[in-house]
Every structure is written in structure tokens, then in C-alpha cells.
Amino acid sequence: MTALTPFYEVNEALVAMGAEKLNLCMQCGMCAGSCPWRIVDGPFNVRRLIRMAQMGVEGYESDDILYGCTTCNKCVLKCPRGVTIIDVVRAMRTMIAETGAIPAVLKTVTGSVHSRRNPWSEPEEKRTEWMEGLDVPLFDGDKEYFLFVCCTSAYDVRSRKIAKAMTQVLKAAGVSFGVIGQEESCCAESVRKIGDEELFMTTAEKNIKLYQEKGVKKVITTSPHCYYTFTREYPELGADFEAIHYTQLLARLIESGQLKLSKTLDTKVTYHDPCYLGRHSEVYDEPRALINAATGGNLVEMGRIRKESLCCGAGGGRLWMETPPEWRFSDLRIHEACETGAAILATACPYCVSMLEDSRKTVNKEEEIQIRDISELLAEAL
Numbered sequence: 001m002t003a004l005t006p007f008y009e010v011n012e013a014l015v016a017m018g019a020e021k022l023n024l025c026m027q028c029g030m031c032a033g034s035c036p037w038r039i040v041d042g043p044f045n046v047r048r049l050i051r052m053a054q055m056g057v058e059g060y061e062s063d064d065i066l067y068g069c070t071t072c073n074k075c076v077l078k079c080p081r082g083v084t085i086i087d088v089v090r091a092m093r094t095m096i097a098e099t100g101a102i103p104a105v106l107k108t109v110t111g112s113v114h115s116r117r118n119p120w121s122e123p124e125e126k127r128t129e130w131m132e133g134l135d136v137p138l139f140d141g142d143k144e145y146f147l148f149v150c151c152t153s154a155y156d157v158r159s160r161k162i163a164k165a166m167t168q169v170l171k172a173a174g175v176s177f178g179v180i181g182q183e184e185s186c187c188a189e190s191v192r193k194i195g196d197e198e199l200f201m202t203t204a205e206k207n208i209k210l211y212q213e214k215g216v217k218k219v220i221t222t223s224p225h226c227y228y229t230f231t232r233e234y235p236e237l238g239a240d241f242e243a244i245h246y247t248q249l250l251a252r253l254i255e256s257g258q259l260k261l262s263k264t265l266d267t268k269v270t271y272h273d274p275c276y277l278g279r280h281s282e283v284y285d286e287p288r289a290l291i292n293a294a295t296g297g298n299l300v301e302m303g304r305i306r307k308e309s310l311c312c313g314a315g316g317g318r319l320w321m322e323t324p325p326e327w328r329f330s331d332l333r334i335h336e337a338c339e340t341g342a343a344i345l346a347t348a349c350p351y352c353v354s355m356l357e358d359s360r361k362t363v364n365k366e367e368e369i370q371i372r373d374i375s376e377l378l379a380e381a382l
Contacts, residue, residue, distance in 0.1 A: 010056030010095075017197075019091035024081045025050050031075035031085055036311045037068060042327045044068030046075055046085060053092055061096055063103045063321065070318050070329075071193050072311035073279040086193075089316070093195025102195055109320050110196045113203065117185035119320070120155040127151075128181050130160040136167050139178030141215035146241075147177045148230075150223035151186045152319075152350040158357055159350045165379035166222055166246060172382050173250070173259035180214060189229035194317040201237070204229075208239045219243045222375070224276035224283075224349045225315070231281070245277060247348050247374060251286035254293050261381040264296035269377070270342035271299060272333060272356065273309035274349035287348050287374055294377040300340045302333075310336070314351035330359035337369055344370045346377060 015022055032038060032047035043064045052060045060066050069089045076085050096102055102110070112121040130153070139146045147166065153159040170177050185207055192200035211219075219241055221227040230243035253259035269291050277283045284306050291299045304310045313329040325331065333356060337345040345360075347353060356371045 007056035011054055013095065014053055014088070014091045017091040017094050019053065019088040021081075021083045022050070022053055022088050022091075025054065025083045026081060027051060028080065030078045030080060031083075034074045034078040036070070036072065036074070036313075036329050037327075039310075039332065040327045040329065042068065046089075049092070050083070050085065050088055053088055060092065061101060066092055066096065067103055067106070067317065067321065069316050070275070070311050070313055071316035072275040074275075074307075074311070077279060077307060090193060090195065093193070094197045095195075097195035097197070103321065105320055105322075106194050106317050109317065110191055110194060110199055113186050113188060113191055114199055117203075118151040118155060119186055119190060120151060122155045124182055127154045127184060128179075130154055130163045131167075131179070134164060134167055137178040139180050139214060139216070142176075143178040144176035145178075145218045145220045146211070146214070146216045147179050147220045148184070148187070148222070148226055149179065150221070150226055150350050152354065153222050156350070156354065159353060162222055162350055162353065162373045162375055165373065165375040166220075168379045169250065169259070169375055169382065170220075173253045175249075175253070177220060180210070183210060185210075187226040187229050189225045189233070190315075190317050190319070192229070192233070193315065204234055204237050208234060208237060211239070211241055216241050220246050220249055222246055222350065224274045224281060225351065228276045228280050245281070245283060245348070247277070247286045247290055248283060250375075250378065251289045254290065259378075261293060261378065263381055265294055265298070265377060265381055267295065267344060268298050268300050268340070268342040269295050269344045269346050269372075270302055270337050270340045271305070272302075272312070272337070272345060272347040272352055273306055274347055274352045275309070275311050275315055277348055278309055279307055287346075290374050290378060291346055294374075294381040300342050302336045302340055304336065312349075312352040312355040314355045319351050319354065325362060328355075328359060328362070330355040331363050334359045334363050334365050334369065338365055342369065344372050344377070346372050346374050348374045
């Protein structure tokens, strides 16, 4: 076995790039033990990755090693030393990105954000296609909220149903809102997790400037990923607007009576906690309150919920990467949902919807369970 030569200058560079707590790690293994990759016996091992970063040794750059991390945050919550493990992974990816060596499929994503302002390699003018026939109001300074529709829900055919349902529900509740439209750009949360820090910064700064010029004070997000970056990362760059995930707003409107549902859906629904809404942002109760409101209390829980929820596998850029069937967390999630006897698996994240829809087909459960965003349930119950 060939001995590895430590290169501690790499350690110092990673710390300077944002992995500030890298050297607090004492290799206890709590991170690896809690990682969803251990459930599927995959190649990614976060404990080993951190040790390689500490020593500055080579060999971690492959798609399934460095880019295996979904940034689900489970390891961070388990770490007894408070190591911000996602920052370590992000710093390692940033170092690789600076050499131009990120995986080809992720280069396509970042290149698309750079040239077309979305990660889906779609023309900018198609961003508003989902609005056709809906009479969606444009945002102006008189509107209370700017509705920021995730790029996935603007371009992906399945996910567009989420954007349409959102506008239907917001209108029914009498919410003052509007969209900016074709001038909008990706929030760039995934770009940063992929490692293109420069592109994240320039995109975020342009967005902040645009929102200031438009007079945006409050933002509703359809995606937990957008919500996370607007509340945790944009303020560090000078953003002064408030952001709210739609489940938080709608739960409040139902409680106050401003949003009224005319019927309840007579079906059992189980709920998948998205990593970026749950573990990252600690929004657990509002989505459940909305499901119960839409179904008359017909929410049934899976075994792994809230902080222990099983990641769908899409975060950290993995949405655009190919994952072999035996490593797909979302396949396991479909089986868990079916075990509850629910007819619908609901969630509140377009990434999760995409992954769960794919897995529903690959595990042959299309007749057994439907995948719905909570906004779609509410629109049906209006």
C-alpha cells in the first residue's frame, strides 16, 4: 500500500476558502455514521473526505467522492465539535472549481447560469412560459410580496404545476404579490454548493441590485433552497429584504382565516421533510399544518421525519448528476411512504418532487402513490 504524503499548504488554503472549522475535527465518525450514503453503502465517506482535507492529500476529486455530498446537513447537526462540514466540502469544491476540474455535467449547469441565468440550459425568454393563461401580476413597488419562482418550477414541465398552484392559492388568499419575470435570475444556491464561488457572488450581487431597484421588501419562495440562500447568504452581501417560504406564509393565512379552503381531500397523505426546509431552516410544523388543513387531519407520518428525515439526494448539485439505482435515497423514500398506506407523498421542494417522481417510476409504484407539492394540495382544496 502506497503511503500518502501530507501537504498541509492545502489545509491552510481550504481554511482560507471558508473551511474555518476544518481542524476542529477529531475523526470521531459521528458524521459518517449519520450520512445517508451509509444506508445505501455508497462510495462517499464524509469522515474520510475531511481527513484528506486536513492532510491535504490527493484523490478525493471524483464525481462520487467530493461531489457525492448532498449537503443535507445531517452530519453538521450530529458533530460534537461543531464542525461546519458543508463549508469544508464547499471549500474543497471551490478549490477544484478554480482549476476548472469540476464534473462536466456541473460545468453545463454553471455555464448555463452564467450565460442564460438558469441552470437548465433553457432560453431566458422561456422563464415566464408557466404563467401563460394565468394572469399573474407583475411586481411593482405597490405589491407587498415578490413571488420568486425557483428556476426548476419555471422551466421543468412537472414542476411548473407548483408555480401555477402557488399563484392560484395566493390569489385566493388575497395576497398582494407579483413576479418580476424575464429579468429574474437563478438564486445560485446550487452554484455555490457546486463550488463556483465567483459565479455565486456575481449572480447574488446582480439579484440584490435588481431587487433594490424594483423596491422589493418581502419575498415568497417556492423552493427551500432559494429560501435558504436568501435568508442565510444574501444578507452577508448587503440584501435587506425579508424572505419567507410559502408554507410559512400560507400556514399563517389559514390560521388567521385569510386563506379559506372549501373542501378537504379525503385521502391519506404522508410528508417528506426537505433537507433545506427542515434540517437547514427548522421549518417543520407549518407544512404539516397545511396538509392537515387540506385533508381534514389525514396526515400519516413515515418513520424518518423532521431532523431524521431521509434526504432525497438532489442537494449540492446532485440533482443534475446521474446516480445508480442502488444508491438512490429517493427510491428508499418511496418505499417508506408506501408503507404508511398513504395515497399521496407530499413535500414542499421542487428538487424533492423531481427526485421522488423519478423514483416512483423506477421502483414501479406509479399506481400506488402520487407525488404532490403541498401548494398543489391546497389549490385542489380551494
